[in-house]
Amino acid sequence: MTGPMDKRLPLNELVARIAPGQSIAFGGGGLQRKPMAAVKAIAASALTDIPVISFLGGPEVDLLIGLGKVGRLSFAFVGFDAYGLAPNFRHARESGAIEVVEYSEATMLAAFEAGAKRLPFIPTRFGLGTGILATRTAPMKTFACPISGETLVAVPALRPDIAIVHVNEADRAGNAIIHGDGFGDPLLVRAAAKTYLTAERVVDRLPASHHRRSTFISRMWVAGVVEAPRGGGPTVVYPDYGLDLPRVLEFQKRATDRAWLDRFVAEAA
Amino acid sequence: MSADCTLEELLIARMAKEFRGEAMGVGATILSDLAARLAKALYVPELFLTTQSRAAADCDVHAKSLLDEWTLSSSARMALEWQEMFQLVAQGRLQIWIGAVQIDRSGASNISVVGSWDKPKVQLVGARGVPDDLWGCERLCYHMRAQTTRSFVEKVDFVCGFGFGPDRDRYGPRAARPGVVVSDLGVYDFDPKTGWMRVQSLHPGVTFEQAQKRTGFELLRPDGDVPVTPAPTPEELSCIRQVIDPLGLRRLESAEGSEALTLELWHRDPNTALARTQ
DSSP, X not given: OOOOOOOBOOHHHHHHTOOTTOOXXXXXXXXXXXXXXXXXXXXXXXXXXXXXXXXXEOHHHHHHHHTTOEEEEEEEEESOGGGOOOHHHHHHHHTTOOEXXXXXXXXXXXHHHHHHTTOSEEEESTTTTSGGGSSTTOOOEEEEOTTTOOEEEEEEOOOOSEEEEEEEEEETTSXXXXXXXXXXXXXXXXXXXXXXXXXXXEESSOOOOOOTTSEEEOGGGOSEEEEOTTTTTTSBBTTTBOOOHHHHHHHHHHTTSHHHHHHHHHSOO | OOTTSOXXXXXXXXXXXXXXXXXXXXXXXXXXXXXXXXXXXXXXXXXXEOOSOTTSBSOOXXXXXXXXXXXXXXXXXXXOOHHHHHHHHHTTOEEEEEOOSEEEXXXXXXXXXXXXXXXXXEEOSOOTTHHHHTXXXXXXXXXXXXXXXXXXXXXXXSOSXXXXXXXXXXXXXXXXXXXXXXOSSEEEEEOXXXXXXXXXXXXXXXXXXXXXXXXXXXXXXXXSSOOBOOOOOHHHHHIXXXXXXXTOGGGGGSTTOOHHHHHHHHHHOXXXXXXXXX
């Protein structure tokens, strides 16, 4: 007789399980529910030249770019929402220091959906005729639909090696609840080869209740769970804590200063 | 601007007029988000609000906050899952005001990069949802905060949403057409014959020559006198000031907008303290 399922692990063990060259996707969106504690641990590791995927990137992407950790970035957005642009992302793009693949929101979700279904691509109309199909690195292709004959976009599957998603509450088996905006995370965890959660709280067993407005993630998609209280700060994790706006504005102003960024990484969440 | 209302209040009231029917009403800037709330409060009760956080969708009209999730949560009927949202978008159920960085004569828009995509002069936020919204609305409306020759350009540097022209001709009428554009100087639409931007009205005190001088292409002029953008009604003003924006977040998109004002409003917001203690 074995004990109850327990997928808990410490943060450093999560990082140790990431092999060099593996792609990492982060959940959340902009300044909301970013897995900052995990990203700081990755920042402090020897991992480098990381292929990073972020549906709606924020300070997590900016931090890794600022430390020179990102090899190639796939994104539909990188920014600080209503508070402006991401400083290191901006600097790296304008100096040509980083390779990027630009998606729109719906095309990146289509890429995750194809990944989750283990299909080569998903057809869509989104993005048709716009600049995102015409960049040097664009993975999408147009094709004539075999059913209707119209021109459609084939969005190739994205299958991140590792997905890291911050949640409000998880249990030892890996079931989890997100109370704020779920963003692309329900699809991301199914597209990734391995998903790790960081959670404000880890409980023995999530209650069998209805959360009409919450997002549920099943243990079937989860490889490991790390307890990381305030692990999303300074981004907002509704309703556990709000955005630390003064800290975010300070990050935005100073994150291109390497010494400041090193101190930010060294600080506990 | 007249002593009775600010430019921001005029813009909110004008933008509110473009929402209609049982659709998702979205404003991607502060003023246009307030416009969606004003529309629902006064004109379109069936409007489905999905503001900042999709975890609090189909909510009632609330006072805008920098921490909207805490405010909207009390009346939100549902969380709008992103896949469901794009299914609604795919069926043309979206009405949106986008805050673009560049817009051109034909109504094409850009929020991704200034300069070349390969090595941008200015890297902005990326195309985000604009290439998707393009295929999910009847019309794309734009809120341009400052009209200058750098924001109203002959041709956008990167096409996030296309306007009238060869792309539209190739892909047919399924794509959204450029709708209404508002700026700090006026309101614009597009001449159906040429597909070029034309003046619909100018704000009180603005002349056609002033608007033309701050535009990087030739603006079409309406026949006869140029109409003046109507001032908000007393009912609209009282709704803006007392119901949807008593904290005054609209000032963040006025000439006095600054980091200091953002922090001041954030500290003054009752939800900030609430979010800290939880």
